[in-house]
Amino acid sequence: MSETVAAGIMQITMNRPDRRNALDRASYAGLIAAIGAAETDASIRAILLTGAGGCFTSGNDIKDFAIAAAAGQGPRAAIDFLEVISTARKPIVAAVEGFAVGIGTTMLLHCDLAFAARSATFRLPFVTLGLCPEGGSSYLLPLVAGSKKAAELLMLGEAFNAETAAEAGLVNAVTEDGTALEAGLARAKALAALPPESLALTKMLLKRGAAQAVAETIATEAKHFGERLKSPEAMAAFMSFLKK
Structure with missing residues (x-):
């Protein structure tokens, strides 16, 4: 769901609140x-990315992922999105409440600014x-967090809070x-008020x-990732998740 919420600002809202905004194809x-x-x-100078219902996103829809994997389609839809958000020319500001799981966390690495509520929960459960x-x-997480912290977050896959x-x-x-x-909106407004060509050049x-x-x-x-989707380990993890 997208709408212009202020002059020059498009708000994009992940809107599947019944599924904690889990992302399907x-x-x-x-x-x-x-x-x-x-x-x-x-007319759009900045993008504001958020989630509906007090939740950013719980990540990939595991049921949809399992169906895609069984059909041999792999993670193409998610990769297409990541390629788009990572190469966007206009500034992207993220506002995180609730859960930011999996791609809900990794997409923040491609946003220019991001803000999180104190009780927000992050996790990289790959x-x-x-x-x-x-x-x-x-590549990016060791760059911004350091190799030891990146290893902790990516290898252990444990939940972490907004301060972390x-x-x-x-x-x-x-x-x-x-x-x-x-x-996030306040910062998006500040960005939208700046000379757009200079802003785009600075981001580039x-x-x-x-x-x-x-x-x-x-x-x-x-x-x-596509190869792992078909692996016995992933299939077992998916089945265990879907039985919950």
Whole structure:
């Protein structure tokens, strides 16, 4: 769901609250289309990304993933989204409440600014699901968090809080519960008020040094991720998850 919420600002909301905004193939298609629309609309200066119902996103819809894996389709929809968000020219601000799991955390590495409510919960459960990192996280997370913290978060796959997310460089600041969107909107308004060509150039220069490595990492991770989806470890983890 996307809408213009202030002059120059498009808010994109992940909106499956009954599934804690878990992302299926239709969700990814909607996100890709919304970012594309913002990128081509000259009146839009900044993108604000959030989730409905007090939750950012619980990550990939495991049931949809299992169906895609069984059909041999792999994680293509998620990879397409990651390629789009990682190469967006306009600034993206994220506002996190509730859960930010899996891709809900890794996508923050591609947002320019991010704010999280104090009670927000983050997790990178790829190994526990028999999978591997995605979204360029195996490259970007060590870059922003340091190799030891990145290993802890990606290898153990344990839940962590907003303060840890801030310390790891995933978010700019921690807000009081219920105010992450307000904080994100305030920063999006500040960005939207700036000269757009200068802002776009600055974003490009900030990302230029790592752009090729990020693209290559996303592609390499995707290859291994697709292989892991078919693995006995992943299938067992999916079946265990779906029985809950």
